[in-house]
Structures are given as C-alpha cells and as structure tokens.
Amino acid sequence: MSLMLLWTDIMVWILTGMILLWGWRLSKSPEARRKWHYIFRSPLAMASAVVLGFYMLFALADSVHFKVTEPSKTERLYAGEIVSLLDMAMMHQKAYSERTYSAPFATTEYAKSIVVGEDGITRQQNLPLKHVAAEYPVKKSLLALFLGIFVSLLLIGAHLWLTAQEGFMQRIFAVFKGKSELPWRTGYAVLTLFIVLFTWLYVMSFSYHVLGTDKVGGDVFYASLKSIRTGVLIGILTTLVTLPLAIFLGVSAGYFRGWVDDLIQYLYTTLSSIPGVLLIAAGVLMMQVMMDNHPDWFASTIERSDLRLLFLIFILGVTSWTGLCRLLRAETLRISQMDYVTAAKAFGVSKWRIMARHIVPNLTHIILISVVLDFSGLVLAEAVLSYVGVGVDPTMYSWGNMINQARLEMAREPMVWWSLFSSFAFMFVLVLAANLFSDRVQHVLDPRNAQ
Amino acid sequence: MFAYMIRRILYAVPILVGVNFITFMLFFMVNTPDDMARAQLGAKQVTPQMIAAWKAEKGYDKPLFYNEKAGGVEKVTDTLFVDESLKLFTFDFGHSDANRDIAEEIKQRMGPSLSIALPTFLIALVTNISLALLLVLFRGSVLDITMMIVAVMIMSVSGLFYIIAGQVLFSKIWHWVPISGYESGWAGVKFIILPVMIGVFSGLGAGVRWYRSIFLEQINQDYVRTARAKGLSEIAVLFKHVLPNGMLPILTGVVVIIPSLFMGSLIMESFFGIPGLGSYTIDAINAQDFAIVKAMVFLGSVLYIIGLILTDISYTLFDPRVKL
Numbered sequence: 001m002s003l004m005l006l007w008t009d010i011m012v013w014i015l016t017g018m019i020l021l022w023g024w025r026l027s028k029s030p031e032a033r034r035k036w037h038y039i040f041r042s043p044l045a046m047a048s049a050v051v052l053g054f055y056m057l058f059a060l061a062d063s064v065h066f067k068v069t070e071p072s073k074t075e076r077l078y079a080g081e082i083v084s085l086l087d088m089a090m091m092h093q094k095a096y097s098e099r100t101y102s103a104p105f106a107t108t109e110y111a112k113s114i115v116v117g118e119d120g121i122t123r124q125q126n127l128p129l130k131h132v133a134a135e136y137p138v139k140k141s142l143l144a145l146f147l148g149i150f151v152s153l154l155l156i157g158a159h160l161w162l163t164a165q166e167g168f169m170q171r172i173f174a175v176f177k178g179k180s181e182l183p184w185r186t187g188y189a190v191l192t193l194f195i196v197l198f199t200w201l202y203v204m205s206f207s208y209h210v211l212g213t214d215k216v217g218g219d220v221f222y223a224s225l226k227s228i229r230t231g232v233l234i235g236i237l238t239t240l241v242t243l244p245l246a247i248f249l250g251v252s253a254g255y256f257r258g259w260v261d262d263l264i265q266y267l268y269t270t271l272s273s274i275p276g277v278l279l280i281a282a283g284v285l286m287m288q289v290m291m292d293n294h295p296d297w298f299a300s301t302i303e304r305s306d307l308r309l310l311f312l313i314f315i316l317g318v319t320s321w322t323g324l325c326r327l328l329r330a331e332t333l334r335i336s337q338m339d340y341v342t343a344a345k346a347f348g349v350s351k352w353r354i355m356a357r358h359i360v361p362n363l364t365h366i367i368l369i370s371v372v373l374d375f376s377g378l379v380l381a382e383a384v385l386s387y388v389g390v391g392v393d394p395t396m397y398s399w400g401n402m403i404n405q406a407r408l409e410m411a412r413e414p415m416v417w418w419s420l421f422s423s424f425a426f427m428f429v430l431v432l433a434a435n436l437f438s439d440r441v442q443h444v445l446d447p448r449n450a451q
Numbered sequence: 452m453f454a455y456m457i458r459r460i461l462y463a464v465p466i467l468v469g470v471n472f473i474t475f476m477l478f479f480m481v482n483t484p485d486d487m488a489r490a491q492l493g494a495k496q497v498t499p500q501m502i503a504a505w506k507a508e509k510g511y512d513k514p515l516f517y518n519e520k521a522g523g524v525e526k527v528t529d530t531l532f533v534d535e536s537l538k539l540f541t542f543d544f545g546h547s548d549a550n551r552d553i554a555e556e557i558k559q560r561m562g563p564s565l566s567i568a569l570p571t572f573l574i575a576l577v578t579n580i581s582l583a584l585l586l587v588l589f590r591g592s593v594l595d596i597t598m599m600i601v602a603v604m605i606m607s608v609s610g611l612f613y614i615i616a617g618q619v620l621f622s623k624i625w626h627w628v629p630i631s632g633y634e635s636g637w638a639g640v641k642f643i644i645l646p647v648m649i650g651v652f653s654g655l656g657a658g659v660r661w662y663r664s665i666f667l668e669q670i671n672q673d674y675v676r677t678a679r680a681k682g683l684s685e686i687a688v689l690f691k692h693v694l695p696n697g698m699l700p701i702l703t704g705v706v707v708i709i710p711s712l713f714m715g716s717l718i719m720e721s722f723f724g725i726p727g728l729g730s731y732t733i734d735a736i737n738a739q740d741f742a743i744v745k746a747m748v749f750l751g752s753v754l755y756i757i758g759l760i761l762t763d764i765s766y767t768l769f770d771p772r773v774k775l
Contacts, residue, residue: 266469267469269466270466270469270473271473273470273752273755274473274474274748274751274752275714275748275751275752277717278748278751279473279748281736281744282477282748283477285744286477288739289482289486376607380609383611384609384610384717384718387611387718388717388733388736389733389737390736403609407615410618410619411623420612424608424609428608428609431608431609432603435607436603439603
C-alpha cells in the first residue's frame with residue numbers, strides 16, 4: 001500500500017496544521033489563554049468540545065488514504081483501490097455486504113423472498129443474513145463494555161497524570177469533587193460515554209449489522225461513520241475559502257474607503273442578492289458540465305467524488321463570504337478611527353502593515369464567532385443540498401445522500417427507519433455540540449457581553 | 452419621499468446588472484453556446500456546421516462581450532450579454548427544455564407557493580414574537596433556561612427530519628391529513644396545514660432566540676429603567692416600550708424576506724407535492740434545465756432587491772429618527 005492524499009485530504013491537513021500553529025501562538029498570549037480558559041469553564045462547552053473532538057478524530061482518520069498496490073482476496077481489495085485508515089478499521093463491513101435491507105441487529109433479511117424448499121414447495125420466508133454471527137451477544141457486549149471502560153480509564157488517567165501538579169491522588173480527588181479549574185469531570189464523563197458506546201458498536205459490528213443495512217445491503221453504521229468526514233469537511237474547509245476573501249475585502253473596504261469601499265460593497269450586495277441555494281445550484285450545475293467535459297481530471301470514482309466535494313466547498317465558500325465581509329468592513333471602519341491606528345500612521349507604518357498588525361488582530365473575535373456559527377449551518381446545508389441534487393457526489397457517503405436514499409422507503413410497512421434514524425442522529429449530535437460550543441464562544445468573545 | 456424612492460430604485464439597477472453578469476458568466480462561460488448546441492442536438496457526431504446553424508437559429512452566434520464586426524456603440528451592445536440581459540429585464544425568460552413559456556409557468560406557480568409561504572411566514576412571526584416576549588418576561592427563570600435549551604435542540608435537528616417525521620406521524624400513522632398534494636381554494640386547506648405547521652416549528656428555535664436577544668438588548672436600556680421608575684408594570688413596559696422599540700431591528704430582518712415569499716420553499720414544496728415555484732426549481736435542477744434555473748436566479752434576485760428597497764422605505768415610515 002502506498003500513501004495517496006486526495007485534494008480534500010491535503011486541505012484538511014493544511015487546515016489542521018494552521019489550527020495547531022494558531023493554538024500554539026495563542027497559548028503564549030496570557031490574554032488569549034484567559035479567554036479560552038473562560039470558554040471551557042462552562043461544562044456544556046467542555047462536553048461539546050469533547051464531542052466535536054470525537055467527530056474530528058473520525059474525519060481525520062478518514063482523511064489519510066492509501067492506494068492498494070497488491071490485491072487481496074481475503075479482504076476483497078483490488079489493485080488501485082483507494083482506502084482510508086477508517087476503511088481499514090472497518091474492513092469487515094466495507095468488504096462484505098448483504099443483499100438488501102435488514103434491521104439493526106437482525107439475523108434475517110427485512111423482506112421476504114420466495115424460496116423453493118427441498119420438498120419442492122415454494123415458500124415466502126426471510127432469508128438469513130450472510131455476514132451475521134449471532135452467538136454469545138451478551139458475552140461480546142460485556143467484553144466491549146470492559147474494553148471501552150479500560151480505554152477511557154487509560155486516557156483519563158494519562159490526562160490526570162499530565163495535568164497533576166500537586167500529586168496524582170490529590171488531583172483525582174479535586175477533579176472528581178468538581179474542584180478543578182476547568183470542568184474536567186464533565187469532559188471525562190462524556191469521553192467515557194462516547195468511547196464505551198463506540199467500542200460496543202464496533203465490537204458488535206464484527207457479528208452484526210449494528211445499525212442495519214441499506215437498500216443495496218451496505219452497512220449503515222459504516223456509512224454513518226464515513227459520512228462524518230463529508231459533513232465535517234464541508235463545515236470547516238468552507239471557512240478556508242471564505243476567510244481570505246472576507247478578511248481581505250472587508251478590511252480593505254473599511255480601511256481605504258472611497259472607491260475601493262464602493263466597489264467592494266457593490267460586489268457583496270450583488271452576490272448576496274442572489275438567493276443562496278439557487279446560486280449554489282447554478283454553480284454546481286455548471287461544475288457538473290465542466291467535469292463532464294474534462295473526464296481526464298480524475299482517474300477513479302473516489303477521485304471524481306473528491307474533486308466534486310472540493311468544487312462544492314469552493315462554491316459554498318465563494319457564495320457565503322458576504323455576511324462576514326460586511327461585519328468586518330463595519331468594524332474596520334470603527335477601528336481605523338482609533339488613536340492607535342492614527343499613531344501608527346503618524347509613525348509612517350505602511351498601510352499593509354497597519355492592516356495586518358493593528359486591525360486584523362482586533363477582528364479575531366468576529367472571525368472566530370462567525371466561523372463557529374457557520375459550521376453547524378453548513379453541516380445541515382449539506383443534507384439539504386444533497387436532497388436538492390446539488391450536494392456531494394451521489395457515490396460519496398454523506399448524511400444527505402443517506403436520507404435521500406432512505407426517504408422513499410417510508411411508505412413500506414413496517415417502516416425502514418434505521419437509515420434515516422442513523423443519519424439524523426449522527427448529524428444531530430454533531431450540530432448540537434457545534435451549536436452549544438458556538439453559543440459559548442460567542443458569549444465569551446463578544447465584547448458586548450464583557451463583564 | 453418620492454424622490455428618495457426613485458433614487459433608491461435607481462441604485463438597484465447596477466446591482467441587477469451585476470446579478471445578470473454573474474448569471475451570464477455562470478451559464479455562458481462554462482456552458483458555452485457550443486456545449487449547449489451539442490447537448491441539444493444530442494447526436495454523437497455533431498459537425499461544426501450543425502453547431503453553427505443551431506447557434507444562428509437561436510441567436511447565440513454573437514460574441515460574448517465585444518463585437519468587433521459591428522461599428523460604434525453596437526460594438527458593445529450587439530453582443531450575447533446585452534441580448535440576454537435585455538431579455539431578462541423584460542421578464543422574457545424564453546422556453547424551457549419541455550418547450551413551455553417559462554414566464555407563463557412562473558405566473559401560474561406563484562399562487563401555490565404563496566399559499567404555503569405566506570401562512571408559514573405570518574404564523575411563525577406571531578408565534579416567535581409572542582414566545583420571545585414570554586421568555587423575556589420570565590427571563591432568568593427555569594422556564595427561560597429550559598426553553599432556550601429546547602430552542603438549541605430544535606435548531607440542531609435537520610429540517611428534513613421534521614418533514615419526514617411529520618409526514619410519518621400525521622399522515623401515515625394517524626391519517627389526520629393527506630401525505631401530499633394540492634388543491635386551490637378552501638378545499639386545499641387540508642393539504643396546507645402540515646407543511647405550514649412544520650415550517651413554523653422548524654424555524655421556532657432560531658426565531659425565538661433571535662427575537663429574544665433583540666428584546667433583551669432593549670430591556671437594559673435607560674428608557675426601560677425610566678419606564679419602570681414611573682411605576683409601570685413589567686407587562687406594560689414590555690408591550691408599550693420594549694416591543695415598539697424592538698420592532699426596528701425586527702423590520703430589517705423581516706421586511707426583506709417578504710417579496711421572496713413568492714419563490715416558495717424548495718424542500719417543502721417538493722416533499723409535499725405542491726406545484727409551486729420551489730418544486731419547479733428543484734425539478735429544473737434535477738433535469739438540468741438551465742433556462743429555468745437562470746430565470747429563477749434572476750427572479751429571486753429581483754425579489755430580494757425589492758425587499759431591500761421596502762426595508763429602507765419601512766424604516767423611513769416607522770423610525771422617526773430617520774429623516775429624508
């Protein structure tokens with residue numbers, strides 16, 4: 001196997017690197033440390049940060065791709081196939097699929113099939129699933145539970161050890177009585193809950209389809225996990241496109257005024273007067289035409305869907321910078337009247353330096369608030385766009401595609417509810433965590449709320 | 452006032468030209484007339500002659516922005532861009548791939564769109580404001596905190612979930628209303644109830660939070676303290692002082708979307724089988740009918756710009772501080 005990074009992989013890792021670098025620089029400023037400390041002092045913020053971290057971890061694990069060089073019969077891999085780290089961990093579900101729908105933890109198929117028995121009589125019966133081993137469910141569950149708790153205790157212990165200054169035992173007591181400076185107790189509880197739940201599902205996924213199977217027999221648990229990457233990527237990579245545009249144009253408009261301001265205002269008024277979904281739809285339709293005309297841009301389905309995701313992110317970014325730009329322009333107008341900017345001008349500091357050193361740093365709270373606020377909206381938008389038909393590639397795993405495929409099965413009796421349930425549940429947890437976290441960030445960083 | 456309105460409308464012209472330019476770029480630079488000809492003619496062996504003939508027939512044989520062959524002003528005006536823009540400005544949207552007049556279809560479909568969008572908008576406005584006022588009245592109480600948590604949860608659920616869950620519960624299991632369909636007049640009410648209810652509910656979280664924050668901003672102002680010092684009851688303060696003053700920021704957010712109600716809702720209409728503009732757009736997107744999408748982009752922008760103008764005018768009407 002050889003490492004092969006897709007375009008979106010590269011962007012994700014660049015963004016991760018940038019976030020880490022920014023965090024490292026931030027950690028050296030006592031003022032910023034105090035602010036972030038204050039953000040995490042809320043148990044809700046701590047809990048949602050842990051959840052977000054969990055999702056991020058899956059997105060990152062799914063963003064390291066390898067190209068298969070030697071085909072493997074046992075794992076049903078063909079040469080040239082592209083698999084991610086997550087795929088490797090889920091190989092037992094990726095490679096083996098059923099024939100059609102089956103309910104979570106079912107041992108037989110959902111629909112009855114017509115079978116000719118040995119005695120020559122045709123019967124309708126639910127065929128058993130091929131890749132289910134329904135022995136010892138309780139034993140396996142207990143094992144999974146034990147494993148999950150063990151792993152969480154290991155992680156929590158390591159963290160306690162690292163943060164303990166006065167002594168390990170005192171530290172444990174302080175944290176579990178809720179006396180630590182940050183609500184680590186809540187963080188640990190959420191972490192344990194998620195790890196135990198995931199380990200249980202993971203261990204059981206070797207013997208069952210824990211969340212059922214979809215129309216073509218694919219495992220829903222695997223699809224939901226794969227969809228995390230799509231959702232998270234759309235949420236965070238769009239900002240990578242939005243921010244440079246919004247910051248550059250907004251700050252220039254506010255600082256230079258005059259015709260530059262007029263031009264930029266004209267630009268964003270025009271863009272924002274086109275209804276968002278329609279602009280995105282138009283952009284995506286044109287992108288499809290372009291990709292149909294250039295089949296040489298991609299070698300495989302995965303690369304094609306990746307390219308399409310990249311374009312979608314680009315289109316979303318280009319259509320959504322106007323709101324932030326308007327805010328930044330207004331704030332820059334205000335800041336550039338301040339004495340310290342006048343002083344900097346009087347000292348002969350160049351324009352670009354004033355903007356970079358004196359104005360942009362004072363806009364970070366607006367930028368940050370808007371980034372975290374947009375994230376949940378983008379994750380939800382992905383589902384709607386996929387439904388409209390202008391979302392990610394239909395072959396790509398995404399919650400929107402899952403909903404889209406499953407919604408036609410509502411009319412069946414009994415209902416095929418598990419695909420819908422899983423995608424909505426995965427999406428809900430992510431968006432709820434993002435919303436709660438962004439509320440807290442906004443509350444702390446917004447100067448109007450400063451005490 | 453009249454002069455102001457004229458000026459305001461004139462401001463809108465360059466923006467509309469800009470919108471036109473963007474749609475033109477999207478639809479003609481990427482999907483060039485040559486591509487369109489190839490797609491329309493369909494055949495695999497399309498000769499350059501056939502493409503040229505098709506372009507001449509449809510009037511697509513002019514250059515995009517600059518016509519060297521023409522003389523004088525016509526160098527700029529006798530181009531595809533100007534032709535296309537003029538067509539849109541006169542609301543001549545041409546024909547769809549199914550060879551129907553798009554402008555005519557839009558006229559027919561506005562009614563069904565409005566019959567969903569308008570009730571949703573009005574009911575949502577009243578519900579959100581009353582709930583927000585209630586929460587502001589009991590601010591800091593258990594009710595306020597619980598409702599705020601509920602609001603975040605409502606916000607965090609995908610809108611698609613409400614539609615699907617609503618259809619399953621009310622139509623499939625309880626059989627209260629038909630699952631989808633449309634009828635004009637009073638007979639159609641049974642089709643409208645569910646989409647309207649779902650539309651109101653899915654916007655409840657974000658709406659209540661927004662209105663509540665607007666009212667809370669007012670409640671800390673000096674004039675509210677003065678009103679309380681006069682001995683006014685909390686309810687009187689809320690309705691006589693906070694609500695009227697909160698109306699101004701509400702106007703900015705609300706008036707601008709009123710014209711856009713004509714566009715209908717993409718998702719709602721296609722889930723509930725309502726023959727409005729939203730489902731029209733979705734069908735066009737799925738069928739890759741560019742002429743319709745282009746018309747809808749233009750129409751949407753015009754309606755939005757009308758909304759902006761209305762916002763400005765409503766400001767001059769309601770805010771005594773704004774003088775022309």
